[in-house]
Amino acid sequence: MKPVIFGIAGERISAEERAFFQAAQPAGYILFKRNCANRAQLRALTDDLRALHGRDDLLIMIDQEGGRVARMQPPEWPAFPTAQTFDALYDIAPATAMQACRANAAAIGVTLRECGITVDALPLLDVRQDGASDIMGDRTLGTEPMRVAALGRAVLDGLADAGIVGIVKHMPGHGRASVDSHHDLPTVTASAQELETDLAPFRALRTAPMGMTAHIVYTAWDAERPASLSPVVIQSIIREAIGFDGLLMSDDLDMKALKGDIPTLAAGVIAAGCDLALNCWARMDEMVGIAGILPDISAVSRARLDRAMASVAGAGEPEPLDALLARRDALMLAVA
Numbered sequence: 001m002k003p004v005i006f007g008i009a010g011e012r013i014s015a016e017e018r019a020f021f022q023a024a025q026p027a028g029y030i031l032f033k034r035n036c037a038n039r040a041q042l043r044a045l046t047d048d049l050r051a052l053h054g055r056d057d058l059l060i061m062i063d064q065e066g067g068r069v070a071r072m073q074p075p076e077w078p079a080f081p082t083a084q085t086f087d088a089l090y091d092i093a094p095a096t097a098m099q100a101c102r103a104n105a106a107a108i109g110v111t112l113r114e115c116g117i118t119v120d121a122l123p124l125l126d127v128r129q130d131g132a133s134d135i136m137g138d139r140t141l142g143t144e145p146m147r148v149a150a151l152g153r154a155v156l157d158g159l160a161d162a163g164i165v166g167i168v169k170h171m172p173g174h175g176r177a178s179v180d181s182h183h184d185l186p187t188v189t190a191s192a193q194e195l196e197t198d199l200a201p202f203r204a205l206r207t208a209p210m211g212m213t214a215h216i217v218y219t220a221w222d223a224e225r226p227a228s229l230s231p232v233v234i235q236s237i238i239r240e241a242i243g244f245d246g247l248l249m250s251d252d253l254d255m256k257a258l259k260g261d262i263p264t265l266a267a268g269v270i271a272a273g274c275d276l277a278l279n280c281w282a283r284m285d286e287m288v289g290i291a292g293i294l295p296d297i298s299a300v301s302r303a304r305l306d307r308a309m310a311s312v313a314g315a316g317e318p319e320p321l322d323a324l325l326a327r328r329d330a331l332m333l334a335v336a
Helices: 015-024 039-053 083-092 094-114 145-161 196-204 231-241 262-272 284-293 299-310 321-334
Strands: 002-007 026-031 059-062 064-066 165-171 210-213 247-252 276-279
Touching (some): 064 094, 145 165, 145 196, 196 231, 231 262, 247 299, 262 276
Parallel strands (some): 002 026, 002 276, 026 059
């Protein structure tokens, strides 16, 4: 198995992709809007991936947050509210906000489970800061670390209720970035003491099954390298200061915050301490290059992957989608 998550070009696995994936044996896959036409098509795609690998617990992930980040879209799938919706509700009734947030996450999870998706890149534990780029904005759960942690726990629990593994992101915190890391490399100059605010939600949820790194330079820790490529940040901050021992994946290698060819970047994030490299765009030449340069997954990383996927193995049949949506909406209306 190669320590990488690959994208898929279309609504079905092509013959070229099938042969390559069988040979390369990536750890998992990520899906985008281009892969999601309808329930039947998407279920057939994920079933095909599982059959290809012979594993029911295959990591098949998606970014289904709600609001502007939603790969599965109406009218085929429900629209879900932004994270900021629950932050605002928390101002009025914290317990109700957490209950509504959990029901909403469970509803997202049910839509994923129905289509054979096993992992969602949610929740964001980035603590929103004044003056930061709007790339996080309404995707975040608030400006106060313990509120972010409380609502983040509700999201993880809701996803798990539906048998879906959650990913805490973007470690060690994206809330201060002044530019969008999809386009530029953010540099955060806050002191180590100031950055304790950013670490707090991740520390509170350090037992989460999976995490994702941020493509950001934190000058207090490593002024030369973004977190995804920094052994200092990954080992000293994410693994030790936060105490996270779950499966750690990079953010997408194709984001413009990172410079260099994609296979070399993949090797770099693995060498820095990420368990998996994330390569989203399904360009065959890049995927072949990645598979050629990466070592096999380490025993430690494979154990983290297996443990993360097993974390929801005992999940029973979730509540029906309509019941979850009705409960979420009733909770939100009760304090409107």
